[in-house]
Amino acid sequence: MHILFLFLDGIGLGPADPTTNPFVAASVPTLRSLAGGQAWTQHAVQTNTNRALFIPTDANLGVSGRPQSATGQGTILTGVNIPAELGYHYGPRPNDAIVDIVQRDTLIKKLTARNLETTLLNAYPPPFFAAIESGKRRPSSAQLALLAAGVRFRGMDDLREGKALHVDFTGQLWHEHIRAENPEWAVPVISPQEAGQRIVSMAREADFTFFDNWLTDYIGHRGTLKDAIDQLQTLDAVLAAILDAWADDEGLIILTSDHGNMEEMGHRKHTENLVPTVVIGSQRDAFADGLSDLSDFAPRILEVFDD
Numbered sequence: 001m002h003i004l005f006l007f008l009d010g011i012g013l014g015p016a017d018p019t020t021n022p023f024v025a026a027s028v029p030t031l032r033s034l035a036g037g038q039a040w041t042q043h044a045v046q047t048n049t050n051r052a053l054f055i056p057t058d059a060n061l062g063v064s065g066r067p068q069s070a071t072g073q074g075t076i077l078t079g080v081n082i083p084a085e086l087g088y089h090y091g092p093r094p095n096d097a098i099v100d101i102v103q104r105d106t107l108i109k110k111l112t113a114r115n116l117e118t119t120l121l122n123a124y125p126p127p128f129f130a131a132i133e134s135g136k137r138r139p140s141s142a143q144l145a146l147l148a149a150g151v152r153f154r155g156m157d158d159l160r161e162g163k164a165l166h167v168d169f170t171g172q173l174w175h176e177h178i179r180a181e182n183p184e185w186a187v188p189v190i191s192p193q194e195a196g197q198r199i200v201s202m203a204r205e206a207d208f209t210f211f212d213n214w215l216t217d218y219i220g221h222r223g224t225l226k227d228a229i230d231q232l233q234t235l236d237a238v239l240a241a242i243l244d245a246w247a248d249d250e251g252l253i254i255l256t257s258d259h260g261n262m263e264e265m266g267h268r269k270h271t272e273n274l275v276p277t278v279v280i281g282s283q284r285d286a287f288a289d290g291l292s293d294l295s296d297f298a299p300r301i302l303e304v305f306d307d
């Protein structure tokens, strides 16, 4: 049993307007097929196809205001409704109260305690490690949950060896931005197909595999509609390769988000829209029975490994 968790920051189900919603404007046949042919918008309803469950999911968690990353990611990885516990949404980086909750008792720690191995697919560039070690950069809630459980953070060497992915899947952004800082930080750029195959082969080597894709939220805040369309088309090709390589009895693939943002490119803010959840795998019905909000993932993932 392998679980592959593809976390995409800041994607929601928004209005079906191709001038602002990249999920409508982009050519994304695989995303649509995962939702039974529906576009990923606020009109999409829960659907079960022959491979995937598509579930519009509540990220507001009963608390008013725009949902934020620190509380949303923390909720996904602990199963604790952190906004309800604190009375507010908070982010992007966790405050001390969220740090306490996220370091205390996460899904990742519980998996480790059962001798289940967690792999983080992301490769981080050299400046990231320097900033974390110096304390200049507070990790995100997802990163904290992984660090607190002792999960190894991959870097440039892993990327060169084909044992990690940059946040954009292909490494093109690393090539353009990180290598520009230092020519010695060059890494190969791969195709979306290779990225999908790499994700599956790495997921087969671990019990629980996590990919932390913050780029979608970043594009929602600072990018253009074209950036968003390009990233979704890359994601679509990666998912197509994953579906080709993955057999449904190998385990579960779970894709979800912490809050909306990139589905409304007309403003730079998060949204209160539902977020898309996709669950792929032969046990998807049992896993997703009653799943409705971000606090429902962690307990169900533990149950899958109990069975």
Ligand SMILES: [Zn+2]
Pocket: 010, 069, 092, 217, 218, 221, 261, 270
């Ligand atoms: Zn954000």
